Amino acid sequence: ALGLVVVEAAQRSGSLISARLAGEMGRLVFAVPGSPLDPRAAGSNGLLKDGATLVTEAADVSSAIAPLAGARVSRIAPLAEPPDLSAMPPPREDDRAGVLEALGPTPVAVDEVIRHTGLGAAQVSMVLLELDLAGRLERHAGGNVSLVS
Structure with a gap:
C-alpha cells in the first residue's frame, strides 16, 4: 500500500x-x-x-x-456495473422455508444459514432481504441474523 x-x-x-x-x-x-x-x-x-x-x-x-x-493517474476508474437483479428469479417457497428453518431467536451467521440450507449465497441473501423488509429479521454484529421474537 x-x-x-x-x-x-x-x-x-x-x-x-x-x-x-x-x-x-x-x-x-x-x-x-x-x-x-x-x-x-x-x-x-x-x-x-x-x-x-x-x-x-x-x-x-x-x-x-x-x-x-510510477504512472500518471488522471481519473478514478469507473465502478463495475452492478449485477442485474431483475434477471434473478424470486426465491421459491421451499427456499424460503429452508431459510426460516435455519433461523430462530438466537443470532446465527449468514454463512451457517447457507450451509444449513444448501442454497447459494444469492438465494439466501434474497430471502433474508425479504424477511428484513417485512420486519421479521434482526441483524446483529458480525453479520449474524435472527428472527424477530
Whole structure:
C-alpha cells in the first residue's frame, strides 16, 4: 500500500494506530475532515492538524499517489456495473422455508444459514432481504441474523 486514508476516527481509535504505523513506514497518510463538534471525527481532524493530507474527493488520493506509483493517474476508474437483479428469479417457497428453518431467536451467521440450507449465497441473501423488509429479521454484529421474537 502506498498510503492510508482515515475517514472517521475517534481520539483513541485503532485507525490512528494504523495511521501512525503507516507514517513510520513512509506511507502517505490521508484524512477526511469531520465536524469539530463530533467526537467521532476528533482523531481524523487531529491527523489533519498534524500534517496528514486533506481528502475531500477520491482525486485527492489518486493525484498524491500517482507519482509514487510510477504512472500518471488522471481519473478514478469507473465502478463495475452492478449485477442485474431483475434477471434473478424470486426465491421459491421451499427456499424460503429452508431459510426460516435455519433461523430462530438466537443470532446465527449468514454463512451457517447457507450451509444449513444448501442454497447459494444469492438465494439466501434474497430471502433474508425479504424477511428484513417485512420486519421479521434482526441483524446483529458480525453479520449474524435472527428472527424477530
